[in-house]
Amino acid sequence: MGRKLLLEKAHIPGIRSYEVYRREGGYASVEKALRMAPADVVEEVKKSGLRGRGGAGFPTGMKWSFLAKPEGVPRYLVCNADESEPGTFKDRYLMEFIPHLLIEGLIAASWALGSNRTYIYIRGEYAWIVDILEQAIAEANANGWLGKNILGTGFDCQIYVQRGAGAYICGEETALIESLEGKRGNPRIKPPFPAVKGLWDCPTVVNNVETLAAVVPILNIGGEEYAKIGVGRSTGTKLISACGNINKPGVYEIDMNISVEEFIYSDEYCGGIAHGKRLKACIPGGSSVPILPANLLLKTAKGETRMMHYEGLADGGFATGSMMGSGGFIILDEDQCIVRHTLTLARFYRHESCGQCSPCREGTGWMEKILNKIEYGKGQLSDIDLLWDIQRKIEGNTICPLGDAAAWPVAAAIRHFRDEFEWHVKNPEESQQRNFGLAHYADALTTV
Amino acid sequence: MTQFSDTRLAEVRQIIDRYPEGKQKSALIPVLHMAQEDFSGWLSPETMDYVASLLQLEPIEVYEVATFYSMFNTQPVGSHVFEVCHTGPCMLRGSDDIIGYIKGKLGIGVGETTADGLFTLKTVECLGACGYAPMMQLGKHYREHLTPEKVDAIIEECRQSVA
Ligand SMILES: Cc1cc2nc3c(=O)[nH]c(=O)nc-3n(C[C@H](O)[C@H](O)[C@H](O)COP(=O)(O)O)c2cc1C
Numbered sequence: 001m002g003r004k005l006l007l008e009k010a011h012i013p014g015i016r017s018y019e020v021y022r023r024e025g026g027y028a029s030v031e032k033a034l035r036m037a038p039a040d041v042v043e044e045v046k047k048s049g050l051r052g053r054g055g056a057g058f059p060t061g062m063k064w065s066f067l068a069k070p071e072g073v074p075r076y077l078v079c080n081a082d083e084s085e086p087g088t089f090k091d092r093y094l095m096e097f098i099p100h101l102l103i104e105g106l107i108a109a110s111w112a113l114g115s116n117r118t119y120i121y122i123r124g125e126y127a128w129i130v131d132i133l134e135q136a137i138a139e140a141n142a143n144g145w146l147g148k149n150i151l152g153t154g155f156d157c158q159i160y161v162q163r164g165a166g167a168y169i170c171g172e173e174t175a176l177i178e179s180l181e182g183k184r185g186n187p188r189i190k191p192p193f194p195a196v197k198g199l200w201d202c203p204t205v206v207n208n209v210e211t212l213a214a215v216v217p218i219l220n221i222g223g224e225e226y227a228k229i230g231v232g233r234s235t236g237t238k239l240i241s242a243c244g245n246i247n248k249p250g251v252y253e254i255d256m257n258i259s260v261e262e263f264i265y266s267d268e269y270c271g272g273i274a275h276g277k278r279l280k281a282c283i284p285g286g287s288s289v290p291i292l293p294a295n296l297l298l299k300t301a302k303g304e305t306r307m308m309h310y311e312g313l314a315d316g317g318f319a320t321g322s323m324m325g326s327g328g329f330i331i332l333d334e335d336q337c338i339v340r341h342t343l344t345l346a347r348f349y350r351h352e353s354c355g356q357c358s359p360c361r362e363g364t365g366w367m368e369k370i371l372n373k374i375e376y377g378k379g380q381l382s383d384i385d386l387l388w389d390i391q392r393k394i395e396g397n398t399i400c401p402l403g404d405a406a407a408w409p410v411a412a413a414i415r416h417f418r419d420e421f422e423w424h425v426k427n428p429e430e431s432q433q434r435n436f437g438l439a440h441y442a443d444a445l446t447t448v
Numbered sequence: 449m450t451q452f453s454d455t456r457l458a459e460v461r462q463i464i465d466r467y468p469e470g471k472q473k474s475a476l477i478p479v480l481h482m483a484q485e486d487f488s489g490w491l492s493p494e495t496m497d498y499v500a501s502l503l504q505l506e507p508i509e510v511y512e513v514a515t516f517y518s519m520f521n522t523q524p525v526g527s528h529v530f531e532v533c534h535t536g537p538c539m540l541r542g543s544d545d546i547i548g549y550i551k552g553k554l555g556i557g558v559g560e561t562t563a564d565g566l567f568t569l570k571t572v573e574c575l576g577a578c579g580y581a582p583m584m585q586l587g588k589h590y591r592e593h594l595t596p597e598k599v600d601a602i603i604e605e606c607r608q609s610v611a
């Protein structure tokens with residue numbers, strides 16, 4: 001059994017309520033934090049080595065220490081609960097089943113950063129979770145953990161839940177801020193960064209739900225202890241939401257020291273590929289990160305066991321590796337068509353592009369059209385090169401990283417499965433009936 | 449006349465209080481959600497103008513937001529909107545078949561509403577339920593692990609709730 005820090009208590013009956021949560025030791029980290037100087041709380045988070053769980057993996061303590069502190073200007077902490085990256089549903093799980101953990105982490109973090117109004121920006125579709133969070137906030141208020149002069153320290157803090165309304169781009173931190181200001185979710189040009197000019201032009205920290213929840217165990221066990229879990233710069237535990245063709249889709253907490261193979265095949269986690277089929281491919285960190293064929297997933301290009309941590313999943317760079325991303329783990333079995341799957345992702349990014357930059361606005365639509373042609377047996381071989389060319393021209397040429405996020409899945413699919421794309425083009429009729437993977441990839445793979 | 453009830457107006461004031469002085473524009477998205485709930489499931493130009501006056505915004509500020517976010521309907525919809533996810537992870541677990549089944553059962557295409565005004569079918573992009581696929585959103589809640597039998601039951605349930 002791996003070590004659990006976030007979901008350890010998620011299964012205790014009634015843990016959603018304040019009474020049970022508190023009885024199980026909840027809010028101890030707030031008591032501890034409020035006895036420390038804010039800068040010392042930041043220091044503790046730095047020591048923990050915690051990296052942002054929203055996708056980019058940026059060190060949280062460092063991010064917090066960048067927050068500008070001009071006199072007389074409010075500072076804001078905003079929790080990113082937009083969770084819209086396909087394959088990702090971990091924040092939902094945490095908020096739904098153990099909401100007080102997030103509220104607790106938010107109070108400690110608000111103290112560390114000096115935020116008196118803290119917002120949780122949650123995707124609009126998670127409407128019932130808004131009620132769960134608001135209930136938890138009301139309980140925290142009633143028990144003196146929020147409001148004025150918390151624990152007699154003179155610190156005032158209130159947490160508010162703000163619903164989005166359906167826009168993946170509002171997960172990008174500057175688009176989120178725009179949306180929170182009541183505008184369209186158009187990302188801002190950086191710099192200035194939110195740490196200097198964020199919400200209502202005030203210094204702002206935006207952190208993911210899981211990142212903020214992790215502050216609780218960090219304060220409880222201490223940054224140094226936390227840093228001992230995991231490997232190297234991948235410290236602590238990580239929530240992975242596993243989906244696709246596996247026996248046990250769901251949310252798992254792993255300490256970042258297990259192999260991908262164990263994660264997929266052991267009964268503690270995914271429980272193997274569904275219906276006794278063979279593993280074909282995997283997108284290990286949410287739809288934006290490169291897809292890997294099975295043989296590069298379980299072992300790196302050097303033939304070493306691939307591990308489930310930031311460095312392990314990224315081993316080999318984009319040529320033969322992928323990324324931890326948001327922890328959205330998508331498994332494709334031997335029956336799945338890479339062209340069709342890539343098409344759904346291209347459609348997703350076209351739909352979600354905010355339209356500000358032409359490479360992204362036009363490029364995503366173009367990629368979707370070409371993939372549609374290939375998928376429905378009307379493609380030409382030159383279309384594959386054209387696709388490659390378009391994604392190259394989007395990457396790095398846009399205001400926000402959505403452009404890259406749209407380019408990478410297409411690039412990786414062509415990089416590793418070009419023969420499948422070609423087979424589609426050359427066999428337009430047969431490709432409508434069955435998947436090339438059955439004939440080819442499944443045999444080339446190493447399975448356990 | 450488009451007009452919130454007094455309880456709703458009190459809620460709007462509470463929402464505005466969440467933000468610092470003068471930042472009531474931030475209340476726009478929450479208030480649009482309320483308006484859509486209260487006024488037939490969609491935002492008519494009249495509704496949007498009402499929200500603008502309520503929050504002291506220019507109507508264009510409301511239109512541009514209402515048209516940006518996919519949860520806001522700027523056209524009328526049926527009493528029950530089936531929003532079925534069809535992004536990669538759901539596709540891997542049979543969302544195409546579920547969409548096909550609903551189409552056949554209701555006799556409508558994606559984006560259409562049944563003649564009796566009861567059902568609208570929409571496809572949506574990933575709703576954060578990939579592990580419980582195939583799925584759809586129906587009102588405030590998710591319906592997960594969909595099968596044809598479950599879809600039948602949901603349709604029946606909707607019909608009952610109207611009757
Ligand atoms: C297109 C796009 C979508 C994003 N969506 C999310 C999201 O849904 N949730 C999230 O926490 N971060 C998301 N991010 C990352 C945020 O911009 C930001 O890096 C993150 O919230 C920082 O928090 P962290 O450091 O705790 O990870 C997204 C980024 C991009 C470019």
Ligand code: SF4
Pocket residue numbers: 169186187352353354355356357358360361398399400401402403
């Ligand atoms: S890259 Fe795409 S989503 Fe990001 S700002 Fe440009 S157009 Fe908008």
Ligand code: FES
Pocket residue numbers: 086087088533534535536537538539573574575576577578579581583
């Ligand atoms: S892909 Fe359908 S809920 Fe995520």
